[in-house]
Amino acid sequence: MPQLIFINLPVTDLDRSIRFYEATGARRNPQFSDGTAACMVVSETIHVMLLTHDKFRQFTTRRIIDAHADAQVLLCVSQEARDDVDAMVERATAAGGRADPTPTQDFGFLYGRSYADPDGHIWEVMWMDMAAAEAAAAA
The missing domain is CATH 3.10.180.10 (2,3-Dihydroxybiphenyl 1,2-Dioxygenase, domain 1)
Incomplete structure (x- = not known):
């Protein structure tokens, strides 16, 4: 398992x-x-x-923080394709979330955006071209 x-x-x-x-x-x-x-x-x-x-x-x-005002964690999930990152943020925004509470990341081989859920918990959504990332690290 x-x-x-x-x-x-x-x-x-x-x-x-x-x-x-x-x-x-x-x-x-x-x-x-x-x-x-x-x-x-x-x-x-x-x-x-x-x-x-x-x-x-x-x-x-412990005290439950107000995630709209404070951050304790940034949760990150990967997507299969770069366009899937934007689609996930768009779905979250349409459902009542807030788009891009953290800066967008675009390094060519890695692309990431984020959204906050209705309680302010921040989810980062990223895509990475592993072959390009490995090639960049080897250079």
């Missing part, structure tokens, strides 16, 4: 967040979802656990 990652995010409106993540391509796994949490499957190995603040507090005594 491949190693899985479960990203736990506190959200202020669970239903809104479910709709947002579904609009960006994730699907809800009802087996691990209830009125306080939703497991959103991004890929076979990446899952995002959307947790109400009360549910999130069951896992930590």
